[in-house]
Amino acid sequence: MNGRSESPLDSTADPLIAVEDVTVAYGDLDVLEGVSLSIERGEFVGLVGPNGAGKTTLLSAINGVANPDSGTVRVDGLPVAESPARAVSRRVATVPQDTTLAFDFSVEDVVAMGRTPYHDRLSADPDADGAVERALERTETAEFRDRSIRSLSGGERQRAVLARAFAQETPALVLDEPTASLDINHQVRTLDLVRDRVDTEGTAVLAAIHDLDLAARFCDRIAVLSDGDLLAVGSPDAVLTGDRLETAFDTATAVRSDPITGAPTVTPLSDRGETDLRVHVTGSGRTAARSIATLRRAGATVTAGVLPAGDVAAATAADLGVETVTAPPFEPVDDRTLAAIEADVAAADAVVVAGRVAPAVREVVGDGRPVVAVRSERDPERAVPGVGDIPADDGSAVGRDRGQSVAETATPLAVRETVTPPTVVDAVVEAAEQAVVADD
């Protein structure tokens, strides 16, 4: 689905939708600040960003509902702001966010309203019936054409409104949250119809989509809008990164590849807390992974290492954009790798040891920083690292057998607290504070 990727840069034809340096202000507030965006024929661009970022306003500038205070929007060469609504509506159709209708029109009546731009005051549009028929077929709404639009379910109504936009037979289409409040089946079905329109008619589409996974799956390009500014425009793989999303949405996210669709999927990590501490995490397995995620969610700056490569902890750290040093599992950690984490440890306000740690690593991380040990939630009786029962006796980053006994060679750490992953943040904050007091 993402085979189209980026539009060719050497295209000589003008883009179908050309937004140039558009600023829209409501009163003193700039909702859009100098936004530029081009969309080619046959291209499906997803517009993502937090609520209030200006997504709807950008769509309104394109369909002519809002007039930019500066900058221009051209659709198929037509300057939107200076053109009559009728001319604009023959070039760009709109699927609005709110599709509820207070009056009892039939589905067919609603779809037929899509032909409004082609009717003259006294003579009807000769292509109306054909266009309405095609739109009904295309959106699979013909079966309930005679039903009242008010009697439809949300998903059916969305398809009917999509049919209305299709009946406009425009080269461009903008959609404002077409999947909001639909169940997953109708979300996919709706976007499939749009995608099909793009692929078969060469329609240029810009759709505000709040679901980042759906945007990544269906769109050729993603535009990230935040605070009235376009942060990035590009292929889903290039644009949907943890850092960028954190800037846009102000929340930590994990981005990974969906194993089925291959598109990036985004997992928001709920709200960020207040902590601005710098924490270094070492260890392995689920305990380390959860500790890293919890600390990131709390807003801490996290570094990690040495983690076993391929371990769930290393994967989580990568997804969260955490700077990580890894080493191959089941091998002794070499000095270069150890040196790589020394600076991170020295800069950290606290060190978290979660799960098994190689003795060589333990010596580095125990070097002067307050240490919080984290044990597994599932089996709190086992493996409290640094208290002498660390079972990594072979010098490797992680032990082979969980049943291994206490490693005599391990150097016990000066552990401030031993906690489970959910409480790691409080423990880290406390440990760091105590360390500051002790230093004084």
Next chain:
Amino acid sequence: MNTGSRALVWSVGMAALLCVVALVSAAIGPVRVPLPTVARAALNAVAVPTGAAFVVDSLSAFGASIPVPAVDLSYTYLFSLSVDSTHETIVRRIRLPRIVLGATVGFALATAGTVMQGFFRNSMADPSIIGVSSGAAVGAVATIALSISAPGGLQTAAFVGALLAAFAVYLIATEGGQTPVATLLLAGVAIQTFLGAVVSYLLLQAGESLDQALYWLMGRLHNATWGEVAATLPVAVVCFLALLAYARDMNVLLLGEDDAHTLGIEVERTKRLLLAVSSVVTAAAVAVAGVIGFVGLIVPHMMRLLVGPDHRILLPTSALAGGAFLVATDTLARSGPAELPVGIVTAALGAPFFLYLLRTREVHSL
């Protein structure tokens, strides 16, 4: 059946209903006239304009004489059927002018009501919602109470008052070329309240003409003349046709203004036109008949239940049904032991119906 033929069938049906109601109404009264006689007398009254000459009338106002161009029409009567002359006089001179004026006023009010309900996307709106009736009341009551001999008489004063009030509401509600519907509604309520105070004050000053002023305010069709019909009917028909040409636009406006814009409607321009034309048609009706409430509210609402929200069908059927409704209620008003102003009858029937709607049907937000 497509929309065009549905509109035609319904309209023909409503027109037939209007004719039947009118004929029955013309037969009812202190002197009972047999229906066939009524029909013949009515046909004898049918005239078509066959000649027109431009003449210059002069209107004297404030001591000055203003030349006013006017059209002098000559009529040809199509039928000359033999009818008992007493019955013909009763039907043609007394009952038909009142019936035709009633039909015209009902037609006009229902037309304006349909448009206003669509405009406000609220089936509880009525034609006086933007102050037209209140303005007409001030014009009429001022003329009566202060014994002003305005050029063109009471009707002209009421007509001008109505348009001034609507225009004032429009100006107050408009900012930067935008007229938000909710602001318009609130401005209408405020102006209506203010003009209501003016009317109350004028009534206090009315002295001996108080009865006359009160009768006007209650809405009445008695003493209707063919002259009033000639002044009102063309305005009603022309405004109706203009609005009918915008039926499709009104449908699209029901989707909301932003949606309408993306479907190619010049929203503000269309709203201005709809407001202006429906104000004129309401003013024309109110000027000759006084404040007749609820016709413009109930009739479009009932017709919407019958034919659906599509204005291409709703507007003509509502207009014709409004005519039939007002003729019927006026017949009730004049056939009781003492003649009542028709406004009392329509309100007495309309208010309970309004409350019924309020309790049973979803009231849509603005």
